[in-house]
Amino acid sequence: MQTISSALAWWADTTPDSIALSFGSEKISYGRLCAWSEHIARELISAGVERGDRVGVCAANSAEYCALIEAIIRVGAIVAPLNMRYTLFEMRELLEDTSPRLVFADEERRMKLAELNIDLRAIEDIRSFDKRSRTHIDRETRPDDPVVIIATSGSTAKPKGVVLTNRSMTTYVAGFALEEPDCTKGSRVIVPAPLSTSAGFVQLVHYTTMGCSLFFESAFDPEVFLDILVRERINAFGAVPLFFERISDCAGFDAADLSHIRIATTGGSSVSRALQERWMSKGIVLRQIYGQTEAGGNSTIMPADLATRFPEKCGRGGIFTQLGIVDSEGRRLPPGEVGEIIMRGPGIMAGYWNNPEATAEALKDGWLHSGDLGVLDEQGLLTFVDRMKDIIISGGLNISAAEVERSILAFKGVEEVMVIAARDKKFGETPMAVVYTRGEINIPDLIAHCNEQLSDYKVPRYVAIEHEPMPRTATGKLAKPAMRTKYADAADTLPRVR
Structure with a gap:
């Protein structure tokens, strides 16, 4: 058998x-x-x-x-x-x-x-x-x-x-x-x-x-x-x-x-x-x-x-x-x-x-x-070119950007969110959240919220706040390439939040 x-x-x-x-x-x-x-x-x-x-x-x-x-x-x-x-x-x-x-x-x-x-x-x-x-x-x-x-x-x-x-x-x-x-x-x-x-x-x-x-x-x-x-x-x-x-x-x-x-x-x-x-x-x-x-x-x-x-x-x-x-x-x-x-x-x-x-x-x-x-x-x-699936690979562990986004969208005041990869010396890449809000977001509270719902390796280490709606593609989807370009140096320019 x-x-x-x-x-x-x-x-x-x-x-x-x-x-x-x-x-x-x-x-x-x-x-x-x-x-x-x-x-x-x-x-x-x-x-x-x-x-x-x-x-x-x-x-x-x-x-x-x-x-x-x-x-x-x-x-x-x-x-x-x-x-x-x-x-x-x-x-x-x-x-x-x-x-x-x-x-x-x-x-x-x-x-x-x-x-x-x-x-x-x-x-x-x-x-x-x-x-x-x-x-x-x-x-x-x-x-x-x-x-x-x-x-x-x-x-x-x-x-x-x-x-x-x-x-x-x-x-x-x-x-x-x-x-x-x-x-x-x-x-x-x-x-x-x-x-x-x-x-x-x-x-x-x-x-x-x-x-x-x-x-x-x-x-x-x-x-x-x-x-x-x-x-x-x-x-x-x-x-x-x-x-x-x-x-x-x-x-x-x-x-x-x-x-x-x-x-x-x-x-x-x-x-x-x-x-x-x-x-x-x-x-x-x-x-x-x-x-x-x-x-x-x-x-x-x-x-x-x-x-x-x-x-x-x-x-x-x-x-x-x-x-x-x-x-x-x-x-x-x-x-x-x-x-x-x-x-x-x-x-x-x-x-x-x-x-x-x-x-x-x-x-x-x-x-x-x-x-x-x-x-x-x-x-x-x-030759592997890119991931159509929106995955972040952090220290060999796969992280679904959509899963992290779902958690962040449940936090009060978040209108839109994109989770993208930020460079990381230890893990290769790590999650970063770009959040659009019309008000104010308390970032420590947002991270605490994520810690309740997500494994520690999935929780964003960087958070950027946008006060204007984020760019979208012709079909209406959030345009992540633009944000990846904007925050390409996030690990050097933004403070770590955890």
Whole structure:
């Protein structure tokens, strides 16, 4: 059966002592992870979890979290991760949408969720099922069972839930294995992303399905990451360019032995030639990727031999995945013309949870319409141009401008608002709000209002007040390019408000 659970069982049977997960000094073998997840699965069935039920998880990365994910998938239920940085307001919205039968949370998040009417469980109790002997589960997993609903920030005010299945995720892995023979079973991979995000969840499934060893860190500290890359002889590492910049700025970077790194991928923004050259001095080629949660991960990775000459390009698709560029009418565009990036392949999402209208808009004739602008060259290599979707990428985290705008518009006195990206030395970019009011706005009160409704990384760090209506396009939409130009130097000219 082509399932995530069958892959885990395979590695538990064939290489039971190989490391699956590493959390600091704790190493979890494949045999132990499989047995642990099976005992959790029996408990979930005893708790009344049926096939297709959603099980929420809100916690920091941990071995318990990973084992719980495997167990939920094993019983045919659906993992519904909650970003641990979400406010209660954001969590309530997602819980209302997914209606989970159970929600597991760590101590800090349980305090936040306690007032909601949900069946709340302690994720720490998962430890009691950490048994080394395998056990039989009287329920079969199926290839087309949905396995996860991942909230994604898009151009809409509310996040949409991307549904991925056993088949889509394992076929994605199969394509990667054929394309990247340098990353095979036993490869050592560092995972900097939270399990609640597509980056974290997909990497967990991706690399355990391949029989790799995953090294998790709960937060990004460049000095710590450099030490792990060297000490654990990491073979594969993927992150936004900012992470690579911060690591290469470390005092020990020049002397560090990084010869074991075979794959280094990056996305979210372009790789500068200076950054590429910095890592190439260590014998490592940074390879640009392009993908999104709806595509199940990376739709294309730039070949290493071409990345040295064209660091800004993202590759030509995959062995099972095709790319195309279309105009606003859906017509294919020739090489050299900018249009919307479309993708098709077996890793594409099944759809958006409980949202057939958005699904129909995104999936047309088997192609995923990305909402991003790109261009293909004569070799079929993709260059990402811009985001049609209004997304701010701050420290590797996607922020929907529309979601922040929705919160600000609820504040008294705000007539119009545009949320745009401001430069930020630490996070690359950060949200900035341009507010039109006919009266006065108390900015500290506005920020306090945002803090109640939005995760801290979504709250604007800069606020500009306009006393005239803001520019609009010919179709009546707010014209953000004009404000981006006006406030291009906001980080240097405006005071930080938080």
